[in-house]
Amino acid sequence: MFDSSLIIALQQARRVVVFTGAGASAESGIPTFRDALTGLWENFDPAQLATPEAYFANPDLVWAWYEWRRQLVTDCQPNAGHVAAASLQDHVDQVAVVTQNVDDLHERAGSSDVVHLHGSLHHPYCSSCSQPHNFSGAVADGAPLVAEPKDGLPPPACTYCDGMIRPGVVWFGESLPQAEWQRAHRLVADCDVLFSIGTSSVVYPAADLPRRAHASGAQVVQINPSETGLEDWVHHNLVGPAGRLLPQLLQAAFPDEPSPAA
Ligand code: BV8
Ligand code: ZN
Numbered sequence: 623m624f625d626s627s628l629i630i631a632l633q634q635a636r637r638v639v640v641f642t643g644a645g646a647s648a649e650s651g652i653p654t655f656r657d658a659l660t661g662l663w664e665n666f667d668p669a670q671l672a673t674p675e676a677y678f679a680n681p682d683l684v685w686a687w688y689e690w691r692r693q694l695v696t697d698c699q700p701n702a703g704h705v706a707a708a709s710l711q712d713h714v715d716q717v718a719v720v721t722q723n724v725d726d727l728h729e730r731a732g733s734s735d736v737v738h739l740h741g742s743l744h745h746p747y748c749s750s751c752s753q754p755h756n757f758s759g760a761v762a763d764g765a766p767l768v769a770e771p772k773d774g775l776p777p778p779a780c781t782y783c784d785g786m787i788r789p790g791v792v793w794f795g796e797s798l799p800q801a802e803w804q805r806a807h808r809l810v811a812d813c814d815v816l817f818s819i820g821t822s823s824v825v826y827p828a829a830d831l832p833r834r835a836h837a838s839g840a841q842v843v844q845i846n847p848s849e850t851g852l853e854d855w856v857h858h859n860l861v862g863p864a865g866r867l868l869p870q871l872l873q874a875a876f877p878d879e880p881s882p883a884a
Contacts, residue, residue, distance in 0.1 A: 645820020750785025
């Protein structure tokens with residue numbers, strides 16, 4: 623099933639980076655960026671909505687989209703791929719998850735070192751004074767969030783300056799958070815194995831990380847049902863869903879691992 627060189631590389635690894643994109647959350651029921659959006663959002667292109675221009679031009683629409691996504695994430699569960707990535711911590715000295723995702727499913731699966739390159743749905747802040755905003759309720763500030771807010775949802779006002787609250791994510795055209803980006807660089811330069819899981823590898827500068835790992839001499843493992851263009855920088859290309867392949871790989875490398883959920 624798996625190449626013996628991959629099994630040995632994993633067994634001997636001391637530092638592993640798990641680099642993930644939207645596909646890692648797909649089996650939890652969260653649409654990926656390049657899946658066609660369904661329902662109200664099917665007429666929108668995520669890349670168009672995930673921009674400062676869209677937010678300032680139509681804050682109610684953009685805030686509604688993010689609150690719908692936050693509600694979706696809150697209602698979803700980590701999948702077997704997230705759980706396997708977390709259980710790597712039982713077998714490898716240092717496991718760091720470097721994710722493009724804005725959900726908290728890696729943390730909820732038990733990963734203790736998660737670097738969010740593109741921010742988080744759970745850490746909104748003021749678009750004027752940058753003060754963090756605390757959601758008062760489980761969803762949109764206590765108001766019951768309809769499945770897909772048809773008429774938009776006005777962003778809450780900042781309690782410090784009355785400015786508009788924005789999602790705590792990195793939009794297209796915005797710089798990645800310096801600390802996270804620097805840390806990701808160091809982790810990738812030092813790792814023995816890098817997994818690239820569930821990413822189409824089209825969004826930069828994050829998409830550079832697997833190539834940097836390859837250049838630093840790490841074993842690069844891709845897990846994706848589709849081609850991504852990263853194949854030339856990958857030592858082991860596992861074609862299929864992460865929720866099946868990552869648990870199976872861990873069981874092959876660490877037989878004492880409890881068998882993946884059937
Ligand atoms: C920036 C948060 C500096 C918001 C997101 C070169 C260098 C630098 C910048 C650029 C450059 N070229 C172009 C740019 C600009 C831009 C960019 O990369 N554009 C792309 C579209 C060409 N980059 C930026 O703007 C970045 N900022 O560079 O700052 C700067 C500053 C000012 C001026 C100039 C430069 C900021 C990018 C961050 C954008 N924010 N997310 C939100 O979530 O709403 S990115 C967004 O796309 C998500 O984070 C998502 O994760 C990410 C990448 O997509 P993927 O994760 O790969 O998801 P996708 O749907 O594409 O693919 C899913 C994959 O999963 C597929 O391959 C599928 O086959 C697979 N899959 C499906 N099911 C499964 C599976 N795999 C495994 N198992 C399964 N079951
Ligand atoms: Zn403010």
